Amino acid sequence: MSFPDDVPLLTDGVVTLRAHRDDDLPRIVEQCNDPESVRWTHVPQPYGVAQARAFLDDRVAPNWADDVAWELAIEHEGRFAGTINLRPHGIGEAEVGFGLHPDARGRGVMGRALGLLLDWGFTRRDVAVVHWRCLEGNWTSRRTAWSVGFRFGPTIPGRVGHPDRWTAWLGRDDPRTPTTRWLDPVPLEGDGVRLRAWRAGDGARLVEAAHDPALRTALPHAPLPRADREVAGYLLRVGLGAATGERVAWCVTDAGADFGADAGRALGNVAVFGFDDGSAEVGFWSHPEGRGRGVMTTAVGLAVAHALAPAHAGGLGVRRLDLLTAAANRGARAVAERAGFTLVGVERASSPTADDGWTDTARYERVG
Numbered sequence: 001m002s003f004p005d006d007v008p009l010l011t012d013g014v015v016t017l018r019a020h021r022d023d024d025l026p027r028i029v030e031q032c033n034d035p036e037s038v039r040w041t042h043v044p045q046p047y048g049v050a051q052a053r054a055f056l057d058d059r060v061a062p063n064w065a066d067d068v069a070w071e072l073a074i075e076h077e078g079r080f081a082g083t084i085n086l087r088p089h090g091i092g093e094a095e096v097g098f099g100l101h102p103d104a105r106g107r108g109v110m111g112r113a114l115g116l117l118l119d120w121g122f123t124r125r126d127v128a129v130v131h132w133r134c135l136e137g138n139w140t141s142r143r144t145a146w147s148v149g150f151r152f153g154p155t156i157p158g159r160v161g162h163p164d165r166w167t168a169w170l171g172r173d174d175p176r177t178p179t180t181r182w183l184d185p186v187p188l189e190g191d192g193v194r195l196r197a198w199r200a201g202d203g204a205r206l207v208e209a210a211h212d213p214a215l216r217t218a219l220p221h222a223p224l225p226r227a228d229r230e231v232a233g234y235l236l237r238v239g240l241g242a243a244t245g246e247r248v249a250w251c252v253t254d255a256g257a258d259f260g261a262d263a264g265r266a267l268g269n270v271a272v273f274g275f276d277d278g279s280a281e282v283g284f285w286s287h288p289e290g291r292g293r294g295v296m297t298t299a300v301g302l303a304v305a306h307a308l309a310p311a312h313a314g315g316l317g318v319r320r321l322d323l324l325t326a327a328a329n330r331g332a333r334a335v336a337e338r339a340g341f342t343l344v345g346v347e348r349a350s351s352p353t354a355d356d357g358w359t360d361t362a363r364y365e366r367v368g
Contacts, residue, residue: 092128308368
């Protein structure tokens, strides 16, 4: 196929895919110098007009001619907004790659562009399966693939000193809708307590909690990071729980200015998980500074209200919740009862202890 004559023009009325042009060069340079582009791609540095020129002349045009990659410019609001491509490999298979100019992000542009390219690849290039890969931790790319129905597979280990890669695929006849929910930890607030997403700046507090004797006794096998180097992996697991619809976790903080410079510091965690046919489980833990002033009772109450709220109203749409804690954990049981849970019973020798033994579990429930 020759460039640009054989390059298709694809549009949905909002986003257009077309051949790259010389007047795209300045914005290609801007995109390739954007910190996020540098972080998640292999774009050469430094990157200037000469590199952008070489991209068009030495990569895009020859790739079209040799059917190595079908590379298209993304246009939005009348100007270059990024690049997307399909790279055929094997009979009926191709891999997709994409990147956006920073001022086009967060507006649904890439989802539309990806949909247009998939339609063309499946119908005009006889592609049966499209594969996607990205560096582990690139949540923006993963959310785009998720939004159009890609099914996520195993994580590919990276080379020494390089990050792992996420993988996914989409078949020609697969639905173009997400296969799971993405459980964003939406901000919740009430009675001086705020629930928000965990972030990298909470690392020190997570490590402190991991070394708290009371917490280690109550949750001996909690996967909290015990050193700074483990924080990124912990937060990645939290993010994956949300992205796969398996678990949503909030960082519990003070909401107001009453606590001065400490406002916003992590005081604990509350999570909803184990979704099964309208049921789920609530779990929580507290940093030492979050105990003794009703913080966790309020936090659990906020999470419970959100979980029991209908999905159409922005909630999780759960009809009943379980809460399990060691029967001897009086503090946790008090939080459960103040948050409206009812004791169902006590299960004998069912909770692990720090010394590899077993203790009784108190099981609570709440029905919306």
